[in-house]
Amino acid sequence: MSVELYCSFCGKSKSNTKALVAGPSVYICDECIDLCQEIVLERRKIKEVEALDKSAADLYRFLYSSTSGAFDRAVVCPHAILQEQTGLDEAQIKAAIDLLTERHMLQVMPYGKDCSLYLMDGLPAETKFNDLSQSYSIKANVLVKPNPEIKLFS
Template sequence: MSVELYCSFCGKSNSDVTVLVAGPSVYICDECIDLCQEIVLERRKVKEVESVDKNAADLYRFLYGSAGGAFDRAVVCPHAILQEQTGLDEAQIKAAIALLTERHMLQVMPCGEDCSLYLMDGLPAETKFNDLSQSYSIKANVLVKPNPEIKLFS
């Protein structure tokens, strides 16, 4: 009888993953290894950008954190929130976005007045094309400023 082992990070069993690597009293699956490699590479890229432009690195960190990090890669954010949260002015944000776009770390899609959709490292995992409407459906986090006159959540 074989013993069922589980990934110490995500909890998946060895029968649910391709590879389960054993460590000293811990296990990690191939999917979590891939995710960890992605996180390490992401941090290296941000450090490289930071050596060129600290503002670009700060902007990316804010967007990456707002998007949900390694799991989700899209966030809709009004320009005012971007300026407020990063402390950058419009010109600094524009320069930072240009650098991040040039390095293929960010794509920007306007989606309304003074608001944009920011995609980290290309397209997020949950992107679907609708043939009928000829449009994309993108799972994204949305940042909003609370308005005391509007009750969003009960």
């Protein structure tokens, strides 16, 4: 009788992964390896940007922390929240965005009045095109300030 092996990090069985690497009494699947590699690369990128401009690194950290993981890299954020959460003024934010865009770490799209859609790492967000309305729907994390006059959640 063989014992089924599992990833020590996510719990997936060997049969549900492409690869399972064994270590001393631990196992890691290919998906967790990819995620770990992405985390290491992300930290390296932030350190490189921080050496050039601390404001850009702060902005990137805030936006990255607002995403829900490696696969949802789109954030809709009002400019006021960006300023409040990063402590940066408009000129600093513009300079930070320019640097991050130049380094292909961020794409910015207007999203209404005083609000933008930020695509992390220049990666496309999950999108679907609607032929009927001739428009795209984009899966994104949306940041909003609570308003006591509007009940968003029950």
